[in-house]
Amino acid sequence: MNAIPDREPNPDFEAIHREYRPKILRYMTRYVGTEDAEELTQEIFLKISKSLKQFRGEAGLSTWIYRIATNTAVDRLRSAVHRADRATAEARPASAPENKALGPSPAAPDRADRELVRTEMAECIRGVIDDLPEDYGAVLALSELEGFTNREVAEILQISLSNVKIRLHRGRLRLKEALQSHCILYRDERNELACDEKPSCRPSEDQT
16 A cells, blocks of 8 residues: 655545554554553544644645644643652552663564564663653654654654754763663664663572
8 A cells, every 4th residue: 555645735534544553553652651552542643633624735744643643642741640650650669670671682683573672672762761851752752763864853843953953962861871770772773772681780590
């Protein structure tokens, strides 16, 4: 099936839903986590359905869709309910550090396991991104987890290209600082940000 032209005015909603729902569900899973991803994806496509008549093709269709998705995710992350849930989770008794970044070392796993491993790495990085200031979180999610170019991120977030570059630089520094205590960061075979858990952070056999 051919992709929808990116600047076609008033494209068919069913075609948009078929093409973009898997992408947006993946994005929401990476950005806000599995628990909220399905609900937010439904909310996003409801907004798209209601707003589709206003789309005239001035911006790219994917830019417009990801703008709605990102704004919806940011609203959720700002919400009092989300903050309360995070506070409850953080107040639970600490256990041995659990790091889902048990992704591939540069040796790489079998091809059949790569997508699962990539998801686990993204979940680890997402958890850290979620704790970063909002200005950095959206830029990092779009750039590092979804692979958009700086110019595309600027269009989605409606900010300047120079602002994107500044936020990415500062956000990456904070992301590295947050992960360095537990992870080794590197780029995988698809040039996506990935991490391995440091051996010193893994529970010893006596603890398991």
